[in-house]
Amino acid sequence: MSARINAAAVFCGSRFGNMSAYKETAEAVGAGLAQAGIHLVYGGGYVGLMGAVADSAIQAGGRVTGIIPEFLESREVMHRGVTELIVTDSMHTRKQKMFSLADAFLILPGGFGTFDELMEILTWKQLQLHSKPILFVNIANWAQAVLAMLDEAVSQGFASPEARALIEVVPDAAAALRRLETVSPSHNRDDAEAAARM
Numbered sequence: 001m002s003a004r005i006n007a008a009a010v011f012c013g014s015r016f017g018n019m020s021a022y023k024e025t026a027e028a029v030g031a032g033l034a035q036a037g038i039h040l041v042y043g044g045g046y047v048g049l050m051g052a053v054a055d056s057a058i059q060a061g062g063r064v065t066g067i068i069p070e071f072l073e074s075r076e077v078m079h080r081g082v083t084e085l086i087v088t089d090s091m092h093t094r095k096q097k098m099f100s101l102a103d104a105f106l107i108l109p110g111g112f113g114t115f116d117e118l119m120e121i122l123t124w125k126q127l128q129l130h131s132k133p134i135l136f137v138n139i140a141n142w143a144q145a146v147l148a149m150l151d152e153a154v155s156q157g158f159a160s161p162e163a164r165a166l167i168e169v170v171p172d173a174a175a176a177l178r179r180l181e182t183v184s185p186s187h188n189r190d191d192a193e194a195a196a197r198m
């Protein structure tokens with residue numbers, strides 16, 4: 001696969017979850033990005049699926065940038081084997097930096113932090129601050145309840161069907177990696193200008 005984009009940000013859990021498929025998916029995504037020559041941008045931790053995606057990308061020879069806020073350095077066990085580690089002063093700066101480096105976003109299984117990251121990147125897209133793809137990797141239907149919540153917001157008249165369509169749901173790592181092959185780097189918006197509005 002030849003890379004059409006430079007970098008993808010992966011949002012995922014700082015825990016492994018209850019099914020082996022979650023870790024296997026994180027590893028497949030990490031290795032697949034590396035093999036495609038796509039730079040992995042992630043939250044900088046060594047634990048859970050975050051560590052798994054980074055480790056597999058590193059093992060496959062990929063470029064990995066971890067971005068972690070100073071106060072989480074010890075709690076999430078900062079990964080010291082990554083190509084580049086950026087320590088930020090806040091959670092918000094971390095997300096802004098991840099946003100500005102990435103051409104696309106992959107959401108893997110995770111907990112509340114992953115949900116926060118998903119909703120922020122989705123609402124920035126809803127506000128037309130960016131047009132980068134958001135791929136929700138719905139392994140074993142783990143995200144069914146999240147997707148149902150989004151659908152309900154549309155049903156209840158709180159969100160538009162167009163906004164709901166801003167998330168692409170893919171079933172597994174292979175489908176996510178295939179979709180990335182079709183994405184062009186996003187140059188239609190000045191990231192610095194967009195970041196100033198976030």
Ligand SMILES: Nc1ncnc2c1ncn2[C@@H]1O[C@H](COP(=O)(O)O)[C@@H](O)[C@H]1O
Nearest residue numbers: 012013014015043110111112113114116
């Ligand atoms: N409130 C939060 N905002 C942004 N990011 C967060 C928040 N809480 C946790 N995080 C980060 O998200 C990832 C994954 O967390 P999980 O809860 O395991 O999904 C991790 O890097 C947290 O620091």
